[in-house]
Amino acid sequence: MLKTRSMNSNYLLFVFLSVYFFSSCVSKKEIIYFQNDEIDQSKVSNSYKTIIKPDDLLQITITALDTEAVKPFNLSAVTYSTSSNSAIGVAQQQSYLVDNSGEIDFPVIGKLKIGGLSRDEVINLLKEKLEPDYILNPNINIRIANYKISVLGDVRQPGAYTIPNERITILEAIALAGDINISGKRDNIMVQREEDGQKIQYRVNLLSNNINISPVYYLQQNDVVYVEPNYARIQSASSNSNTSLFISVTGLIITIVSILTR
Template identity: 40%
Template sequence: MRLISRYGLILALFTIAILMFSSCGSRKNMVYLQADSTQLNNIYERNIPKIQPNDILTIVVTAADPKVTMPFNPISMMPNGNLTQQTDLALRPTYTVDNNGDVLLPILGKVHIAGLTRTEAIEKLREELERYIKEPGVNINFNNFRVSVLGEVARPGSFVLPTERVTVLEALGMAGDMTIRGVRENVMLIREVDGKKSVHRLDLTKQDVLNSPYYYLSQNDVVYVEPNKAQINNSKLGSNTNVIISIAGLLITVISVLTR
C-alpha cells in the first residue's frame, strides 16, 4: 500500500508539473503595445480602404428639394408611410461595383469608382450630379465591409461592419480578444487586392504596429492568430491523455500485484 501511494504521488506531481509548464508565459509575450522608443506617426488617411470590384454600396442622393432626387433614388423614395426605420434603411438603393470597377447609376449611367476612397467617390458623384441637381448631396456606405478573425480568439467568426475605419485590435476585440494561448508577436493578416492575395505579419506586442500600413483593415481581410507552442504541445498531450492515464494505472496495478 505504501508503494502504491508513492507511485500515486509521483503520478500526481508529474501531472501538476506538466500543467504548470504548459501554462508558463511572460509579460513580454502577453502584453499589447509595450512601451518603447517608437515614434508614432501613423495617419489613417494613408491607409483608407479603397473601393474594389464586387463591393456592395448603398448610394443615396439628397438635395434641398427631395423631388428632384427621385430619379436617382428609385427605391428609397417609395411610399413608406408604415415602414419602420430599419425597413426603410434596407430599401435604400444598393449597387454592386462590377469587375471593371464601375457602378451603374440611374441617369448617370456607368461611373468608375474602384480605387477611390469613400470620400473621393462621394466627391466624384457630386460633380456628376451637378449637371442635374443644384448643390446635391451624396452618401455612400459599404454594405459588405466584412472581416474574419480566426484561430486563438474567444469567438472566431466573420463580422460585417457599419464603417470602413476598423483596426486589427478592434477586430480582435469583436472576436472576444486573443486567448492566453495566442501568439501576439506573429499575427497573420491575409488581404486580397485586385484578385491577388498577400500575407502580412503583425507584432502586436510592439507599439510600432501602430505605424503599419496593415494596422487598419480593408474589406474581406482575414486575421489569423496562431497557437503558441504550449497549446500545440497540449493538443498533442490531450489526444494521448487517456492512453497515458490508462498505462499509468495499469503499471501501478501490476506493481501492486508483484509486491504483495
Template identity: 40%
Template structure:
C-alpha cells in the same frame, strides 16, 4: 509496497510538473503594445480602404428638392400586412461594383470607382450629378465591410463593420479578444490587394505596430491568431491521453510486482 508508492508518486509528480511547465507564460508575451522608443505617427488618411471589385455600396442622392433625386434613388416599398396600404419604409438602393471596377447608376450610366476612397467616389458622383441636380448631395456606405477573425480568440467568426474606419484591435475586440493561449507576437493578416491574396505578420506586443499600414483594416481582411506551444502540446497530450494512462498503469503494475 513502499517502493510502489514511492515510484508512483514520483511518476505523478513528474507528469504534473511537465504540464505546469508547458502552461507557463511571461508578461513579455502577453501585454499589448509595450513601450519602446517608437514614435506614434499613424494617420488614418494614409490607409483609407479603397473601393474594390465586388464591393456592395449603398448610395443615396439628396437635394434641396427631393423630387429632383427620385430618378437616382430607386425605392422599394414593403407591404405592412394590409394589401391596400404600403409602409413608408424605403429600402436604400445598393449597387455592386463589377469586375471592371464600375458602378452602373440610374441616369448616369457606368462610373469607374475601383481604387477610389469613399470620399473620392462621393466627389466623382457629385460632379456627374451636377448636370441634373443643383448642389446635389451624395452619401456612400460599404454594405459588405466584413472582417473575419479566426484562431485563438474567444468568439471566432465574420463581422460586418458599421464603418470602414476600423483597427485590428477593434476587430479582435468584437471577437472577444485573444485567449491566453493566442500568440500575440505573430498575428497573421490576409488581405486582397489588386486581386491577389497577400499575407502580413503583426506583433501586437510592440508599440511600433500602431504605425503599420495594416493596423487599419480593409474590407474582407482575415485575421488569424495561432496557438502557442503550450496549447499545441496540450492538444497532443489530449489526443494521446489513453496511451499515456495505459503506459503509466503498466509501469505501476510492473513496479508493484517487482517490489513484492
C-alpha cells in the same frame, strides 16, 4: 522494501505530471500587450481611407435643393415579406453591387469604374458626372452596406462581424471577438487583405507598440484576422483527447518499473 518501491512509483508519477504541466505553461512576456518598443509619434497617423472593392454593396444617396432633380438618382427597391396569404412590399433604398471589374451601373449616367477609388474620390467622380448637367450643388453620401471583417483562430468568439461605421482597428476587432485566449500567439497575428485582386498577408506583433504604425492597424472591409495558437495549445489539443490513455500508459510504466526493480 515495499515502502521504497512505493516512493519510487510516486516519484515517477510526479515527474511525468510535472513535465506534462510545465510543457503547457505560458510566459508572462508572451501575453502582455504593448510591452516592447517606444512609439515614434511622427509615424502615427489617425487618417483612414475606405477603398471601394469588388463585391462591396453601396448605398449612394444624393440630395440637393432641387428635390425633383435628384429623384432619378435615388431609386427605391421594393422587398416583399409574406404572411398568411398576403405579400407586403417595403420600399428601401437601391443598393449598387460593385462587380468584378470594379464597376457599378448608376441611374442615367450608366457604368462607372469606381473599384480601387477611395470614398472621397468616388464622391468627386459623381459630382463631375452630375454637375451641372443634371443637378446643381449635389450632396453625395456613400455607405458600404456589407462592410465586415472576420476574426479566426485562438480567440474567444471567432466569427464575421458587421461594422456599421466602416472604421475599425485590429485591436477593436480582437475586442469584438472577446480578446485572444491565453494560449494565442500575440506576436505573429496574420491579417489577410485583398489588394488589386491579390491576397496579401501582413504580420502583426501585439507585444510591440509599433502596432500603431502598422499598415493594417486600421482594417478594411473583408479583412481576415487570424490568431495562431501557441505550441502548448497545439500539443494540448492532441493530448486532451488522449488524457486517459496518457494516465493509463503512465501507470503501466510505473508498474513495469516497480516489477523490474524488485
